[in-house]
Amino acid sequence: MYEHLETADNPENLRRVAIDPVSRVEGHGKVTLLLDEHDRVKQARLHIVEFRGFERFIQGRPYWELPVIVQRLCGICPVSHQLAAGKAIDQLVGIDPDKLPPSADKLRRLLHFGQVLQSHALHFFHLASPDLLFGFESQIGKRNVIGVLSDYPDIGLKGVKLRKYGQEVIRVICGKRIHGTGAIAGGMNKALTLEERDYLLEDIDQIIAWSEEAVGVIKKVHCSHLPYYDEFATIRSNYLGLVRPDGALELYHGGLRVRKGEGETVLDHVDYCRYNEVIHEEVRSWSYMKFPYLLALGKQDGWYRVGPLARVNNCDYIDTPLAEAARVEFKAHGGGSMVHSTLAFHWARMIEVLHCAESIKHLLHDPEILGRDLVARGEKRFEGIGVIEAPRGTLFHHYRIDENDIVTKANLIVSTTSNNTAMNESVRQVAATYLSGRELTEPLLNNLEVAIRAYDPCLSCATHAVGKMPLQVELIDAEGHIADRMVKHGDGSLERADDA
Amino acid sequence: MPKPVLVFGYGNPSRGDDALGPLLVEYVQDHCDTDGIDVLIDFQLQIEHALDLEHRELVLFADASVACEAPFELNELEPALEIGYTTHALHPASVMAVYASINKQRPPPCFLLAVKGEAFELGESLSASAERHLRQAESFIEALLQNPRPAAWRSKKFQSRPLFDKIRT
Numbered sequence: 001m002y003e004h005l006e007t008a009d010n011p012e013n014l015r016r017v018a019i020d021p022v023s024r025v026e027g028h029g030k031v032t033l034l035l036d037e038h039d040r041v042k043q044a045r046l047h048i049v050e051f052r053g054f055e056r057f058i059q060g061r062p063y064w065e066l067p068v069i070v071q072r073l074c075g076i077c078p079v080s081h082q083l084a085a086g087k088a089i090d091q092l093v094g095i096d097p098d099k100l101p102p103s104a105d106k107l108r109r110l111l112h113f114g115q116v117l118q119s120h121a122l123h124f125f126h127l128a129s130p131d132l133l134f135g136f137e138s139q140i141g142k143r144n145v146i147g148v149l150s151d152y153p154d155i156g157l158k159g160v161k162l163r164k165y166g167q168e169v170i171r172v173i174c175g176k177r178i179h180g181t182g183a184i185a186g187g188m189n190k191a192l193t194l195e196e197r198d199y200l201l202e203d204i205d206q207i208i209a210w211s212e213e214a215v216g217v218i219k220k221v222h223c224s225h226l227p228y229y230d231e232f233a234t235i236r237s238n239y240l241g242l243v244r245p246d247g248a249l250e251l252y253h254g255g256l257r258v259r260k261g262e263g264e265t266v267l268d269h270v271d272y273c274r275y276n277e278v279i280h281e282e283v284r285s286w287s288y289m290k291f292p293y294l295l296a297l298g299k300q301d302g303w304y305r306v307g308p309l310a311r312v313n314n315c316d317y318i319d320t321p322l323a324e325a326a327r328v329e330f331k332a333h334g335g336g337s338m339v340h341s342t343l344a345f346h347w348a349r350m351i352e353v354l355h356c357a358e359s360i361k362h363l364l365h366d367p368e369i370l371g372r373d374l375v376a377r378g379e380k381r382f383e384g385i386g387v388i389e390a391p392r393g394t395l396f397h398h399y400r401i402d403e404n405d406i407v408t409k410a411n412l413i414v415s416t417t418s419n420n421t422a423m424n425e426s427v428r429q430v431a432a433t434y435l436s437g438r439e440l441t442e443p444l445l446n447n448l449e450v451a452i453r454a455y456d457p458c459l460s461c462a463t464h465a466v467g468k469m470p471l472q473v474e475l476i477d478a479e480g481h482i483a484d485r486m487v488k489h490g491d492g493s494l495e496r497a498d499d500a
Numbered sequence: 501m502p503k504p505v506l507v508f509g510y511g512n513p514s515r516g517d518d519a520l521g522p523l524l525v526e527y528v529q530d531h532c533d534t535d536g537i538d539v540l541i542d543f544q545l546q547i548e549h550a551l552d553l554e555h556r557e558l559v560l561f562a563d564a565s566v567a568c569e570a571p572f573e574l575n576e577l578e579p580a581l582e583i584g585y586t587t588h589a590l591h592p593a594s595v596m597a598v599y600a601s602i603n604k605q606r607p608p609p610c611f612l613l614a615v616k617g618e619a620f621e622l623g624e625s626l627s628a629s630a631e632r633h634l635r636q637a638e639s640f641i642e643a644l645l646q647n648p649r650p651a652a653w654r655s656k657k658f659q660s661r662p663l664f665d666k667i668r669t
Contacts, residue, residue, distance in 0.1 A: 072514035
């Protein structure tokens with residue numbers, strides 16, 4: 001659709017603008033634009049500086065360390081990595097996902113629902129809502145969580161408390177907020193006590209009510225700005241994700257389903273242990289991050305989207321009543337077919353928050369959640385593959401071990417990698433539609449960031465030392481000289497640097 | 501009920517010197533009298549951490565820093581919106597600002613103990629210099645927590661770096 005903007009014909013004659021790093025996404029990414037003499041965009045790319053060294057970090061470790069070690073890859077969704085690794089090492093001790101003791105399976109699901117709930121709440125209320133509530137090109141000093149808490153205190157506070165509740169689910173199951181040790185090979189290492197169950201039940205009805213309100217907020221925002229919200233950064237894509245055997249929305253364990261933009265099902269209920277037969281990854285010279293594609297559709301057309309929009313588009317129904325009603329309304333908005341609006345990621349994300357809240361309540365009332373039979377063992381295997389639907393989309397962990405139980409091979413495909421081509425397409429759409437031919441300003445450039453943020457990319461850079469990561473926007477002329485340079489200060493204001 | 505003092509170290513232990521904050525908190529757990537002191541470790545600061553400041557009389561954040569002077573700096577914080585260029589980088593002053601927005605009141609006195617780090621790659625261990633800075637910061641934090649009062653921490657004794665050696669001896 002906008003592939004012609006991936007690589008310009010004569011880049012040497014064009015000016016370059018960089019947004020580095022993109023703000024309010026997890027980690028470090030940058031956007032570069034090449035402009036001609038009339039400020040028309042000739043090339044637009046999203047670069048991700050991350051993921052190098054993940055596999056190296058894991059190789060050489062004993063497999064039983066993996067659920068704990070992989071949490072350190074990412075400070076944003078450590079539980080997702082814990083559970084994907086947990087599912088993979090289940091297989092290393094001979095346990096397939098459907099053979100896990102029921103109490104262990106339910107505890108893992110409860111943990112996962114808590115993780116998805118807190119991650120989605122953080123993204124929506126903290127990162128996305130400033131743009132959505134104040135406008136993409138509104139005053140930058142307002143576009144932040146404090147602005148939301150000031151002007152929309154009710155919404156802001158509920159966001160903080162939803163996030164906190166999800167973190168409490170994680171803390172209770174894993175023993176602490178981070179570095180917890182919930183999943184182990186073949187099950188879980190700690191049962192939920194009656195007191196812990198009752199503690200989590202205390203607030204769950206409130207959490208469900210707030211989640212339902214959040215769906216209402218994003219639906220109202222989206223529908224109040226039609227057709228803009230339906231068109232902004234919007235691309236037609238394929239969608240990939242897990243579904244349950246009966247087609248229901250599934251976040252923890254299921255088969256792979258792929259649907260094309262028109263809704264046609266390409267793959268269904270594929271065992272994710274065969275993911276290598278379904279997905280390949282392409283390397284491009286200008287990006288550290290790979291570009292996965294579906295073999296069945298080929299390199300050109302096989303790129304796809306994952307995450308909330310893909311999951312809600314792909315599933316046949318949701319097994320919790322309030323979220324299902326919200327899904328039906330969401331699909332009706334798309335005329336019953338696939339919803340391609342990139343900003344609809346936010347809407348789908350809140351439907352999933354509601355599903356998580358309802359599912360947490362359901363699980364807490366299930367007597368098996370208190371069970372103490374938590375570990376199963378089988379015959380050792382040398383290869384394990386774990387796949388879950390992480391908050392940002394399908395997450396693949398694949399390990400091989402040797403006779404001494406040491407990891408000899410690790411392969412991870414994280415959700416943000418799967419969305420790489422799609423994010424680039426959205427960036428190019430926004431650059432071509434809203435930026436081309438206009439003088440670039442911070443509010444205008446924020447449109448690019450809004451498009452990227454809709455995907456909630458996690459660039460997995462859980463280091464944050466004070467003083468790192470300044471933001472600079474540089475304009476470079478055809479000779480490679482810096483023609484202009486702007487610096488973004490801590491209060492969000494922009495200042496033209498004197499040395500440009 | 502939360503204890504009156506909170507020591508909150510943050511950072512990713514698997515990213516080299518980013519582990520400085522969590523390691524300092526582990527030192528407090530193992531070597532200091534924690535009657536009246538809660539300790540907390542997390543990868544990074546986020547909006548919900550504002551709720552961890554509630555019902556506190558004094559808060560000490562501990563973090564790695566590339567910007568501070570070696571071996572470490574102690575500074576009192578004021579609530580301020582520091583827009584993180586990445587969302588995992590909420591500054592403690594921003595957590596205080598979130599607290600103020602939620603509670604419509606000033607947060608408790610908060611200090612940041614920033615320990616100088618230089619290498620933050622995934623899978624790396626502490627750099628040699630960070631190791632030295634950590635040892636010095638451990639002695640310092642022990643002295644701080646023997647006198648957990650805002651007025652004391654604001655005193656020249658703790659704010660003036662040349663005196664740090666005297667404190668340790």
